[in-house]
Amino acid sequence: MAILPIVTYPADILETNCERVTVFDKKLRKLLQDMYDTMVAADGVGLAAPQVGVNQRIAIVDIGDEHGTIELINPEIIESHGEDTDVEGCLSFPGVYGKVSRPYSVKVKAQDRKGRYFLLKANGFLARAIQHEIDHLNGILFTSKIIEYVKEEELEG
Numbered sequence: 001m002a003i004l005p006i007v008t009y010p011a012d013i014l015e016t017n018c019e020r021v022t023v024f025d026k027k028l029r030k031l032l033q034d035m036y037d038t039m040v041a042a043d044g045v046g047l048a049a050p051q052v053g054v055n056q057r058i059a060i061v062d063i064g065d066e067h068g069t070i071e072l073i074n075p076e077i078i079e080s081h082g083e084d085t086d087v088e089g090c091l092s093f094p095g096v097y098g099k100v101s102r103p104y105s106v107k108v109k110a111q112d113r114k115g116r117y118f119l120l121k122a123n124g125f126l127a128r129a130i131q132h133e134i135d136h137l138n139g140i141l142f143t144s145k146i147i148e149y150v151k152e153e154e155l156e157g
């Protein structure tokens, strides 16, 4: 296992439209494992490859629910519904929290670590985490969507 350094803002890689993954090999599996170790060590619920300095469309999400760790390679949101506003943070913005409005539910098409396509439906907090990570792959940062900043000491739980 390896814990990778997390890239914090500002950094060009965080505002880059990442490249599609075309090779599903051992190197990819190693990166996914390292991203998982890094996310767990940082106590995060998601991590995108550009956050560890890799310009590829790879993200992982684990909100601690029954889905376990979801690996999303070349993910695309193909449907979204509703709207929901909640507080988000980001491992690339230590100490920054803010309210962000996003669709409440999404349907995502992605590939797994072997390159097999799958569909995933998510709503609520899981949908939010997935959308936040997919934004990273497009170089979009949550700070550009914050409608109201929240102080760390005001966070619930």
Ligand code: ZN
Residues within 6 Å of the ligand: 089, 090, 091, 092, 132, 136, 142
């Ligand atoms: Zn983030």
